[in-house]
Amino acid sequence: MPARQHRDRWLLVAGIIAFAAAIAAYIVYAVVHPAIQWQDPVDLRVYHDGGLIVRHVRPFYRALRAAPLYDWHGFAGLPFTYPPFAALAFTPLTWISFWTLSKIVIGVNIAALLATVWMTFGGLGYRRGMARLGATLLLAAPLLWTEPVQRVLFLGQIELVLMALIIWDQGQPDRRWWKGAGIGIAAGIKVIPLIFIPYLLLTRRFRQAAVATGTFAATVVLGFAVLPADSRRWWLDGLMFNDSRTGFVGWEGNQSLGAIVSRLSGSITAGKPAWLLIAAATAVVGVVCAAVLDRAGHRMVGLLTCALTGLLCSPISWDHHWVWIAPGVVTAAVYAVRARHALARWAAAALAAGLVVAFAAWPGSLWNEPSQGGFMEGLIWIPPYTNPETFIRLGDRPWYAEYHWHGLQLISGNLYVLAGIGVFALLAVLAVSLGRRAGPGLGLLTRAAAPPPREA
Numbered sequence: 001m002p003a004r005q006h007r008d009r010w011l012l013v014a015g016i017i018a019f020a021a022a023i024a025a026y027i028v029y030a031v032v033h034p035a036i037q038w039q040d041p042v043d044l045r046v047y048h049d050g051g052l053i054v055r056h057v058r059p060f061y062r063a064l065r066a067a068p069l070y071d072w073h074g075f076a077g078l079p080f081t082y083p084p085f086a087a088l089a090f091t092p093l094t095w096i097s098f099w100t101l102s103k104i105v106i107g108v109n110i111a112a113l114l115a116t117v118w119m120t121f122g123g124l125g126y127r128r129g130m131a132r133l134g135a136t137l138l139l140a141a142p143l144l145w146t147e148p149v150q151r152v153l154f155l156g157q158i159e160l161v162l163m164a165l166i167i168w169d170q171g172q173p174d175r176r177w178w179k180g181a182g183i184g185i186a187a188g189i190k191v192i193p194l195i196f197i198p199y200l201l202l203t204r205r206f207r208q209a210a211v212a213t214g215t216f217a218a219t220v221v222l223g224f225a226v227l228p229a230d231s232r233r234w235w236l237d238g239l240m241f242n243d244s245r246t247g248f249v250g251w252e253g254n255q256s257l258g259a260i261v262s263r264l265s266g267s268i269t270a271g272k273p274a275w276l277l278i279a280a281a282t283a284v285v286g287v288v289c290a291a292v293l294d295r296a297g298h299r300m301v302g303l304l305t306c307a308l309t310g311l312l313c314s315p316i317s318w319d320h321h322w323v324w325i326a327p328g329v330v331t332a333a334v335y336a337v338r339a340r341h342a343l344a345r346w347a348a349a350a351l352a353a354g355l356v357v358a359f360a361a362w363p364g365s366l367w368n369e370p371s372q373g374g375f376m377e378g379l380i381w382i383p384p385y386t387n388p389e390t391f392i393r394l395g396d397r398p399w400y401a402e403y404h405w406h407g408l409q410l411i412s413g414n415l416y417v418l419a420g421i422g423v424f425a426l427l428a429v430l431a432v433s434l435g436r437r438a439g440p441g442l443g444l445l446t447r448a449a450a451p452p453p454r455e456a
Contacts, residue, residue: 005130007131008129008130008131008134009130011130011131011134011135011138012130012131012133012134012137013134014134014138015133015134015135015136015137015138015141016134016137018137018138018141019137019138019140019141019144021141022140022141022142022144022145023110023144025145026144026145029376037375038153038154038376039102039106039153039154039156040154040155041102041105041154041155041156042078042155042156043078043155043156043157044098044101044102044105044155044156044157045078045098045156046078046079046080046081047086047090047093047156047158048090048093048094048098048101049080050080050082050086050087050090051087051090051091051092051093051094052094053080053087054087054088054090054091054226054227055091055094079245081245081246082189082190083188083189083190083191083219083220083223083234083235083240084223084224084226084227084230084231084234085188085189085219085220085222085223086188086189086190087227088222088223088226088227089188089189102156105156106153108161109149109152109153109157109160109161110144110153112160112161112163112164113140113143113144113149113160113164113323113326114136114137114140115164115168116160116163116164116167116326116327117136117139117140117143117326117327117330118132118133118136119164119167119168119171120167120300120326120327120330120331121135121136121330121334122171123167123170123171123299123300123303124300124330124331124334139329139330139333140326142356142360143325143326143329143356145360145361145376146325146326146356146359146360146361147319147359147360147361147362147376147377147378147380148319148320148321148322148323148325148359148378149323149326149361150361150376151318151319151320151378152320152323154375154376155320157320158189159320159321159323160323162186162189162190162193163307163323163324163326163327165182165185165186166182166183166186166193166196166303166307167303167327168182169181169182169183170182170183170299170303174205174208177207177211178211179207179208179211180200180205180207180208180209180210180211180212180215181211181212181215183196183197183200183208183212183215183216184211184212184213184214184215184216184217184218184219185215185216185219187212187216187219188215188216188218188219188220188223189219191240192310192314193310194216195283195287195306195309195310195313196212196303196306196307196310197209197212197213197216198287199287199290199291199294199302199303199306200212202287202288202290202291203291203294203295203302204295220235223235243258243268243315243316244268244391244395244396246315246316247316247388247391248386248388248391248396248400249262249268249315249316250262250263250267250268250271250386250396250400250402250403251385251386251388251391251402252380252381252383252385252386252401252402252413253318253319253380253385253388254316254317254318255311255317255318255319255321255322255380255414255415255416255417255420256311256312256313256314256315256316256317256417257275257278257279257282257312257313257417258271258272258275258279258314258315258316259316259317259414259417260414260417260418261274261275261278262275263402263403263405263413263414266398266403267396267398267403268396269396275315279312279313279315282309282312282313282424283309283313285309285428286305286306286308286309286312286313286424286428287306287309288431289305289427289428289431289432290302290303290305290306290309290431292431292432292434292435293305293427293430293431293434296434298434300327300331301331301427304324304327304328304331305424305427305431307324308324308328308420308423308424308427309424311324311420312417312420312421312424317416317417319378319380319416322359322416322420325355325359328355328423329352329355329356332348332349332351332352332355333348333349333352335348336348336349336352351423351426354419355419355423358379358415358416358419359378359416359419360378360379361376361377361378362376362377362378362379363375363376363377364376364377364381367381367382368381378415378416379412379415380412380413380414380415380416382409382412382413383401383402383405383409383412383413384401384409385401385402385413386400386401386402
């Protein structure tokens, strides 16, 4: 047996063992804990009820108050906060029982995580084979136990599916005339993926940008055709700009620039002007850097830079939105393997490991009261935080816990966005170096660039 084939088989075996252990741990955790501590699909209930509203109830936004399957942090209900097309897309979910749906969604999300890792390897130049499958399973194992992924499983969210859709779309050959449609569909469900359209324009993929724009426009038209009053209220009457409808912008679970500015300012209103300026500047810099990295031959890095820009600039980036760390960890790990310089190799490896640790899911009982613990939580949940129901009842108040963090609480409570800012700064430095075609950043990055496709 050739040495390469022997190595690939051992990598596959290692991947199977690692991922089987991760899944087994998840199953054991679910068996030994009450259901409320491993799945409370309140967000899935909102999606499900959105589909029911399309089938049975008018008017849409005024009527919908979701009845959660469990009592999550005291909520009696959550409003539908997505474009009308999203409710149309969720309609098929209503044809099966909610209990069955909640279990199916767990499997779908785990499959989406695996697909994302697999497609990321493909986007980095690796062909199908045992080694690629083994590496996919090996890295998916720790990524399954990161807090954003666990929160998606816990809430019944769809971020993993939308991320997989975008990466699949951009992983298609450029000759596919419909390439870009995945971005348009994702934007029709959650608006933030629109940030990929200027990225496509700057990378001179004009047809893809047009397809993405046209597909998104089609979702809006379809929404007006089926739900005209609700579409008008969402798109024309400003409902889409009502951040508070989504939740408390300053809440600990929101890990965006808008959140950190609000928390430091002491109120949503006081922080908004500064956030608008910071977000606009970050969006411009981020999309330009993404385009520079892409056009320098680092297409996957460019795509992920654009996704990171969206996470930072969005007024709301809940913890489960940060599932984009999964392809980020994979990309950093690949660059570590390919790097020829020791400094680049160790830096990329440290970045991959650091992201896993910073975004890991930890037992919440480590820092919460035993009666409140048991959830797998991220380090962002260590500081005290405001009950979201309080914001729904009272609106913004200066005495909320997030406005009074100090010391290490400011680091822990803002960890995801701070990590994102750090990676963003690193990518900006590399982009500038590539743009100037000089400097150490260019040498370190280009030596780690993706080679022609091959079997991993």
